Amino acid sequence: MFTQPIGVAHYLVVGAILFVCGIVCMTTKRNTIGILMGVELVLSAAILNFVAFSQPAFRVDQEASLGIDGHVFALFAIVLAAAEAAVALAIALNYYNNHSTIDVDRAQDLQG
Amino acid sequence: MNLDRMLPLLLGGAWLLPLLAFAIIALGGHYLKKTSSQHRAGFLSTVAILGSFVLAVVAFSMWVSDQGLGEPHHGPEFERAQLEENQTPIQLAALAEEGEAEHAHDGVFSVSGVWYIWAQVGEQKFEIGYYIDALTICLFVMITLVASCIHFFSLGYLQEELETGIKDHLVATSAGEPFERVGRQHRFFQYLSLFCFSMLGLVLAGNLLMVFIFWELVGICSYFLIGFYFERKAAQDAANKAFLVNRIGDLGFLVGIMALWGVLGTLTFGEMSTKLAELAPETQQQASPNKTTIQAASFLQDEEAKATNDEETADWNVGLLILAGLGIFCGCVGKSAQFPLHVWLPDAMEGPTPVSALVHSATMVAAGVYLVARCYPLFTEEVLLVIAYIGVITLLMAAMMALVAVDIKRVLAFSTISQLGYMMLALGVGGWSAGVFHLITHAFFKSLLFLGAGAVIHALHHEQLLIRMGGLRHKMPWTAGMMFVGCLAIAGAGIPGLDWGLSGYFSKDALLAQAYAFAQVNPSHVYLYWLPLAGKALTAFYIFRLWYLTFAGKPREKKLYENAHEAPLVMLIPMMVLTYFAITAGWQIPFTPSSVTTILEQALPAVASFETPWAAALNYPAEYLSHQYHTKIAWTAIATAGTGFLLATIFYVWQGLRPDEVQKQFGPLFRFLQAQLYLNEVYHFLFVRPLHGIARACSWIDRHLIDPFVDRMAKGTVNLARLEDQGDRKLIDRPIDWMSASFYDLAVQLKATQTGMIRQYLVFLVLGTVGFFFIVGYLWQL
Numbered sequence: 001m002f003t004q005p006i007g008v009a010h011y012l013v014v015g016a017i018l019f020v021c022g023i024v025c026m027t028t029k030r031n032t033i034g035i036l037m038g039v040e041l042v043l044s045a046a047i048l049n050f051v052a053f054s055q056p057a058f059r060v061d062q063e064a065s066l067g068i069d070g071h072v073f074a075l076f077a078i079v080l081a082a083a084e085a086a087v088a089l090a091i092a093l094n095y096y097n098n099h100s101t102i103d104v105d106r107a108q109d110l111q112g
Numbered sequence: 113m114n115l116d117r118m119l120p121l122l123l124g125g126a127w128l129l130p131l132l133a134f135a136i137i138a139l140g141g142h143y144l145k146k147t148s149s150q151h152r153a154g155f156l157s158t159v160a161i162l163g164s165f166v167l168a169v170v171a172f173s174m175w176v177s178d179q180g181l182g183e184p185h186h187g188p189e190f191e192r193a194q195l196e197e198n199q200t201p202i203q204l205a206a207l208a209e210e211g212e213a214e215h216a217h218d219g220v221f222s223v224s225g226v227w228y229i230w231a232q233v234g235e236q237k238f239e240i241g242y243y244i245d246a247l248t249i250c251l252f253v254m255i256t257l258v259a260s261c262i263h264f265f266s267l268g269y270l271q272e273e274l275e276t277g278i279k280d281h282l283v284a285t286s287a288g289e290p291f292e293r294v295g296r297q298h299r300f301f302q303y304l305s306l307f308c309f310s311m312l313g314l315v316l317a318g319n320l321l322m323v324f325i326f327w328e329l330v331g332i333c334s335y336f337l338i339g340f341y342f343e344r345k346a347a348q349d350a351a352n353k354a355f356l357v358n359r360i361g362d363l364g365f366l367v368g369i370m371a372l373w374g375v376l377g378t379l380t381f382g383e384m385s386t387k388l389a390e391l392a393p394e395t396q397q398q399a400s401p402n403k404t405t406i407q408a409a410s411f412l413q414d415e416e417a418k419a420t421n422d423e424e425t426a427d428w429n430v431g432l433l434i435l436a437g438l439g440i441f442c443g444c445v446g447k448s449a450q451f452p453l454h455v456w457l458p459d460a461m462e463g464p465t466p467v468s469a470l471v472h473s474a475t476m477v478a479a480g481v482y483l484v485a486r487c488y489p490l491f492t493e494e495v496l497l498v499i500a501y502i503g504v505i506t507l508l509m510a511a512m513m514a515l516v517a518v519d520i521k522r523v524l525a526f527s528t529i530s531q532l533g534y535m536m537l538a539l540g541v542g543g544w545s546a547g548v549f550h551l552i553t554h555a556f557f558k559s560l561l562f563l564g565a566g567a568v569i570h571a572l573h574h575e576q577l578l579i580r581m582g583g584l585r586h587k588m589p590w591t592a593g594m595m596f597v598g599c600l601a602i603a604g605a606g607i608p609g610l611d612w613g614l615s616g617y618f619s620k621d622a623l624l625a626q627a628y629a630f631a632q633v634n635p636s637h638v639y640l641y642w643l644p645l646a647g648k649a650l651t652a653f654y655i656f657r658l659w660y661l662t663f664a665g666k667p668r669e670k671k672l673y674e675n676a677h678e679a680p681l682v683m684l685i686p687m688m689v690l691t692y693f694a695i696t697a698g699w700q701i702p703f704t705p706s707s708v709t710t711i712l713e714q715a716l717p718a719v720a721s722f723e724t725p726w727a728a729a730l731n732y733p734a735e736y737l738s739h740q741y742h743t744k745i746a747w748t749a750i751a752t753a754g755t756g757f758l759l760a761t762i763f764y765v766w767q768g769l770r771p772d773e774v775q776k777q778f779g780p781l782f783r784f785l786q787a788q789l790y791l792n793e794v795y796h797f798l799f800v801r802p803l804h805g806i807a808r809a810c811s812w813i814d815r816h817l818i819d820p821f822v823d824r825m826a827k828g829t830v831n832l833a834r835l836e837d838q839g840d841r842k843l844i845d846r847p848i849d850w851m852s853a854s855f856y857d858l859a860v861q862l863k864a865t866q867t868g869m870i871r872q873y874l875v876f877l878v879l880g881t882v883g884f885f886f887i888v889g890y891l892w893q894l
Binding site for chain 2: 070105
């Protein structure tokens with residue numbers, strides 16, 4: 001793997017690492033902001049996969065398209081991530097207003 | 113002016129107006145009652161019937177201007193002699209033309225048609241149609257006129273029904289107090305309007321089926337009105353009796369209709385004469401059976417048998433025709449209270465007096481006479497003979513019962529039965545126009561008499577017994593005077609020399625003359641003349657007995673007499689109108705040679721000239737032939753009536769003979785008559801008691817055979833239901849309960865997984881996803 005030129009597999013490995021980092025970050029952090037960071041990491045991993053799979057070698061209709069579908073998706077995802085972050089931060093702010101903390105373990109209102 | 117179009121329109125309107133009033137009162141009576149003036153219902157009915165009267169009069173005048181008043185009929189010889197004497201050739205030609213035109217439609221001009229086809233079965237149609245001829249028009253005017261008068265009278269007579277608390281002294285509650293109830297004048301007028309509608313419909317009807325429908329409708333109105341004071345036991349019984357006795361007659365009527373349908377194939381009046389004409393030659397062909405007839409038998413194919421079969425068909429047809437005639441007359445016997453079904457009419461006097469005047473003397477009971485007149489061509493000689501004899505029996509029997517009746521209304525009721533007997537007699541001996549003429553004059557003077565009786569009863573606060581009245585002429589001079597005129601009219605008073613008299617004089621004269629003419633040519637039936645003549649004396653006697661006992665002499669009950677008062681104007685004016693007609697209904701119309709009779713004669717049907725196999729070889733003298741006897745009969749009749757009048761005066765004014773002594777002398781006869789020949793008891797024994805027995809047996813079977821069975825069934829059903837209930841609980845409810853309980857437990861257990869810890873959820877999510885992919889991947893490899 002290390003002798004080969006950079007290919008899709010390398011990107012996927014990076015993406016996977018990023019994804020796992022994000023998951024670990026989400027599950028370990030008690031801070032809401034930290035969880036948000038993890039979410040961003042997971043999103044980034046997904047976006048990286050989009051970009052990686054948009055490379056010409058994977059395409060069969062090269063003449064008919066510009067070959068930037070993955071990039072467009074990536075851009076959309078980034079915009080959505082920004083919006084999501086805004087909403088999530090608003091939740092965090094409200095949560096703080098109500099509970100005077102942003103520790104998610106203290107939020108057990110949904111307990112059955 | 114188009115008679116064909118206008119007459120149905122006018123008479124149809126006159127017919128439907130009372131129905132409108134009925135519908136408004138029946139549907140809105142509650143609101144009419146609630147408003148301050150309860151009179152509204154009465155006014156509505158009165159206005160409706162007045163409108164009908166106006167329409168009828170318009171129709172009558174149109175008829176007269178188109179058809180003329182009719183000429184007095186003196187027979188061909190007389191006419192020819194007159195023509196030869198003083199007619200110009202032009203007039204002769206015109207008269208001849210007229211004769212031909214008359215011939216063209218069989219002498220009777222009529223307007224008939226169909227409004228609506230009710231049902232159609234193959235070729236047969238059941239129609240709602242009309243048949244209008246001179247008879248219809250005259251009866252329309254008579255009915256609406258009498259009904260209008262009686263509506264006005266009722267407004268006064270039933271004044272007390274407007275109050276909210278009426279004490280009915282004839283009904284006692286369990287506490288012994290007089291029964292108190294709310295007045296129901298609106299209901300009275302509702303039924304009165306329904307009655308007018310039904311009666312007019314009966315006269316207007318275009319076929320026998322329609323007649324039957326309205327026949328039943330007037331019957332039910334009569335039932336309602338007799339039972340107007342339905343809290344009284346006597347009124348209930350009387351209403352039931354009238355209804356049930358009429359059912360017997362109606363059964364015969366229905367059989368007659370079916371028989372007629374079988375023989376003629378039509379019930380429409382307009383078609384009957386042509387169908388009869390088709391039938392007549394056939395029946396007369398029996399001598400020459402070789403001729404083929406219209407109704408050749410289809411049962412037997414054999415040509416040789418055909419000849420005899422034709423003869424059988426003819427016999428069969430005549431038999432059916434006789435059955436039809438007798439059946440229809442049976443209906444008339446019930447409705448017109450002829451012997452032996454007359455028993456309901458005296459009891460029907462339980463109704464309010466205006467009802468007795470309108471329904472039970474002037475119109476409804478005359479419907480039977482009307483029907484006989486309408487179906488006249490159908491009756492064979494045998495049937496006519498039966499009609500005549502039933503009429504004679506009825507008139508004599510009822511007149512004798514009227515002699516001993518003590519209730520003022522019952523005297524008049526018996527008198528009505530007797531007069532109806534006269535009409536039937538006249539029709540039975542071939543005096544069509546005499547019978548119908550008497551129907552019309554009788555309607556006027558008898559409703560006058562009833563209204564007078566009503567005024568007396570009203571004045572005496574519902575006292576009806578003659579023996580408690582007397583001397584009332586000082587208190588009620590107008591009523592007394594008008595009733596005296598009515599009495600003179602019914603007795604047939606007149607001056608034969610001048611040929612002047614009250615209406616009853618003319619009609620009874622025509623009637624007796626016809627009976628005399630009949631007896632002349634059929635010597636074996638001479639009693640058909642002598643008995644009615646005797647009845648005339650009885651009529652005069654009982655009617656003046658009534659008048660003397662009520663108005664003459666000294667008051668027998670001081671208290672009643674002191675409280676008596678003259679009737680109010682609203683009651684007196686209708687009586688005056690009726691008095692006018694009771695006097696003049698028989699007179700010649702000024703400046704013409706015509707009278708009511710000649711108008712009626714425009715509808716004179718031809719007597720069926722059937723040679724029936726069982727005919728008693730009767731001769732029916734044409735009506736104009738009886739005119740030669742008029743003067744003679746008039747003298748005889750006036751002498752007889754005068755005897756009756758004289759006897760009544762001797763009995764009750766001069767006191768020459770004491771009624772109670774005569775009563776003692778003729779004790780058995782007196783009691784026999786007073787008990788109405790014990791017919792009620794006989795009927796009770798023959799029909800009512802067996803019927804009660806059957807009813808009791810049915811009740812026993814019901815209780816002891818059917819009820820236990822039904823009870824068992826019910827109990828079985830209850831047990832079955834209980835079993836099923838148990839099954840329901842144990843087999844169906846329990847598993848369902850267990851299922852729901854276990855689901856609940858499961859849910860309680862699963863609740864623990866909902867920790868509310870976000871990070872834990874996330875871990876589960878991730879682990880779940882990863883696990884899912886592992887499984888998928890593992891399965892993929894397989």
